[in-house]
Amino acid sequence: MSQTVRGVISRSTKAPTEVVDVVIPDPGARDVIVKIQACGVCHTDLAYRDGGINDEYPFLLGHEAAGIVETVGSDVTHVEVGDFVVLNWRAVCGQCRACKRGRPWYCFDTHNASVPMTLTDGTELTPALGIGAFAEKTLVHEGQCTKVNPETDPAVAGLLGCGVMAGLGAAMNTGNVGRGDSVAVIGCGGVGDAAIAGARLAGATTIIGIDRDPAKLEWATDLGATHTINAAEVDDLVTAVQDLTDGFGVDVVVEAVGRPQTYTDAFYARDLAGTVVLVGVPTPDMKLELPLIDFFSRGGALKSSWYGDCLPERDFPMLIDLYEQGRLPLDKFVTERIGLTDIEDAFAAMEQGKVLRSVVEL
Known part of the structure; x- marks a missing residue:
């Protein structure tokens, strides 16, 4: 009935x-x-x-x-x-x-x-x-x-x-963050902070949280960011990221905002052959314009992450076990x-x- x-x-x-x-x-x-x-x-x-x-x-x-x-x-x-x-x-x-x-x-x-x-x-x-x-x-x-x-x-x-898995997976599955990597996360809400937690869990040694809200940057630090950048207080976000990575940029940037400007910053804030992961959801009217030569000359990978590229049967029990162990x-x-x-x-x-x-x- x-x-x-x-x-x-x-x-x-x-x-x-x-x-x-x-x-x-x-x-x-x-x-x-x-x-x-x-x-x-x-x-x-x-x-x-x-x-x-x-x-x-x-x-x-x-x-x-x-x-x-x-x-x-x-x-x-x-x-x-x-x-x-x-x-x-x-x-x-x-x-x-x-x-x-x-x-x-x-x-x-x-x-x-x-x-x-x-x-x-x-x-x-x-x-x-x-x-x-x-x-x-x-x-x-x-x-x-x-x-x-x-x-x-x-x-x-x-x-x-949904959200936490999307962020964790954007770093761990889509971005393939590994031990010793440097990572920047643009947008430190729930999804972005989950990406920070995922990067930490994967062994990244430099994790940069980027946002315009000081409270969100505090959350990012609490969840594993080793550095933070208040985007409202810097003239050039790309330069600010490079200053924290010996001038090179990071291995992986997770863009958790979904806007053309933040994506452009993510594109240039990565090292040569670095990876950009878009997990922020844009609106249908948004457009991106970048010089095609920069796509060619910088190399690397530009990815979108849907649901953190997760397999629930594989990932959910594992992540719950890591939580119960005090590791996540x-x-x-x-x-x-x-x-x-x-x-x-x-x-x-x-x-x-x-x-x-x-x-x-x-």
Whole structure:
């Protein structure tokens, strides 16, 4: 039988979110119902609310979540009732051209639940990133569930579902940061600071956090930056980075802002044959103009990082284990713990740069 739970929806562009009754149907053959314990408030949820993703309203927001498997479909084998899981939006299909080439982190046909969640009047909801976890329960495909250590704080574990994994993976997976490398991270919000933590974990010896907000630079230092640069206080950011690296620039720059100017700074702040990783999300109207000869003469690699090029089944349990060992301070990303009715305040705090993550606890 279907069941009704509380959830947070967005009905129209930039309209305030609402806590409403959400109908969870019986799961399809390979679907599961997860009782949500915690869900982080991510910029992507705000983008959904404001029409920055698509116009398939109403949206059931929330996607950075952890919880307990409550009900499973008839053909589910991946998880069992009672499993503690982190939800992910890259449930790889195993059959698309990326998966068959051995690059499943680029899967082009990821799985989602086979039946929709609805409002009580039957209106179908579009779950954020196929998850919809600002709710007491949600319905997802079994492949969207990754089992992790059940002793972990759900508010911490759930952060791997999106932003923190995006930053960690941008450094560790996409950027291939290694022992002794020098790294600069432009933009020290949640994703950028996760890249700093990832660079530290990977063994980078020089890690430069760059932002215009002194509070964010303090967060960056706390999470592993060896140096910081306040971009508002320097005339030339590229020169400032070179001054910290014997005039050469860094091996890897992670650009976590997503703007043409910060990308241009990232391009020139790297050493010859260095790597730029774009993880900040630009808007469709943005354009980049650089001399083509500079692309040729500097060499190296220019990469984009989607979801930190992660494989949830590989990466989530490993990162949780590192957290439990005290080697990865995931708990430092949890700035505040809130309820379902506090989403709009959390969006405002996020826009004002006051938090790394607000986390809804249920």
